[in-house]
Amino acid sequence: MPNVARDLVELLDLEHLDVDLFRGRQADTSRERVYGGQVAAQALIAGVRTVDPGYAAHSLHSYFLLPGDTQVPIVYDVERIRDGRSFATRRVVARQHGRAIYYLTASFQRAEDGFDHQDEMPDVPGPEEGVDMIGLMRSGGAPDADALAREWAALEARHIGTSRHGLPEDPAHPSRARMWIRVGDRLPDDPVVHLAAFTYASDMSLLGASLAAHRTNPTKVQMASLDHTLWFHRPFRADEWWLYDQVSPSASGARGVSLARVFTQDGRLVASAAQEGLIRPRRD
């Protein structure tokens, strides 16, 4: 996994194979399966590359089908679904070994003005007061904390609290987790890089929020992202702190759904995220 921002930018820079066909490199990793956020970010970039730059991505919906193999590159095949006056749509298939591992559909819009409102940012401590995520794992006795620290070195994540510990009580929402996240070093100014870097980071912690209500050791749970959805509301920089305000409205049938709102430090709501994942108690 990329350990500095420069590695992350490289990871997101796809090789052009042919018209609407791209190849994404693999990061050096000890993971057994490709990280979902990497596939989502690379697939988004592949889609963007085929769209008139006058259009900006405003949403993506995706399903994970098979675990990705970390040893071979991923091929991204783009289908042009629509090129309208205001909107463009792309579908991207991520392939390895001749099989589809992931499908993403993204929608792009020519910038326009209109109604404006947003939820208010919750009152939370600043990122300086948050607890470093890796430090938290280490103090929690996670045996693989050093490996995790290496894998996630491109990102900084500061834990604010969960509904069980650290957040103001709210019995109506039993499963919540809040953290501050940013890419650790400066990224180039291209807005697409920031959308993709955010997409990369957005898959790291979301499913965890669906376990916040449950007294369980995450190593005893089989976890896998099933789908991943983002709506980009307003431009922002992924290398400056954003609050990831995650709520899981429901878990049932070994699945958990998490919704998240993304606020910049000055309180702008810049994106919303949604993910359903498998959270299956291990039987051993």
Next chain:
Amino acid sequence: MPASADELVALLDLEDLDVDLFRGRQPETSLQRVFGGQVAAQALIAGARTVDPAFVTHSLHSYFLLPGDTAVPIIYDVERLRDGRSFATRRVVARQHGRPIYYLTANFQRPEEGFDHQDVMPDVIPPEEGIDLAEIFRARGAVSAAASKEWEREWAALDVRYVGDSRRGLPEDPTRPARVRLWIRVNGEIGDDPLQHLAAFTYASDMTLLGSTLVPHGVNVSSPGMQVASLDHTVWFHRPFRADRWWLYDQESPSASGGRGLAVARGFTQDGTLGATVAQEGLIRHRDRS
């Protein structure tokens, strides 16, 4: 549009054309474009018809591409993306005049046990105390009696009662400026097939969602100069429930910007079970404001 529960059931019963290929009928309607909830529900049924009945739908994600033509049937073409041990995935293309108007991907799971939690249902007035949406439509004043009658005819398969919105009727919450709560049910029995209920819920779920994105702006979807269209539609089905019994549709719009509004909703049964979560982004354009 279906005028009764029976007509809704008939609308959701697709004609089998070939393996993985279906045709959905059109209801009689004065709408100019096909209602998105109809396309979503028919596409979901098409996908479900190609999946082992032991698997149950737990999510769908979809994009609307072109306005649907109400004068011709819609073809639903299903692609089998995955048939795994625990999960199955289908992609459905809705076509008219040789062009895709809508893409849906749905996921199906063999039922299993696991962790369980859910948000608590907000404290609201019961459906009997809500205001019939048809009355609200009439009270909007700008519409003629004929238009109002027509509206009632179009939506007669659904019973919708207004609980309140963030400007009126709901407890104040300045941190969430755009909320609308409604009770909804199919207006009559629709049988016991669980898929029928998921599809009927999907049908209804697209009717009011974008309205919540307009609440802080003092307009509604039928205000003069408004252009409103669903861009995407997503449903996560958490637990089985009946669409012909009341469910609370607790809708909230976290954001509107750039001519688009996003709405997220939770569907609770009257006994407080969280049955489904819904999300939709839509185009919300006003002629004079852009």
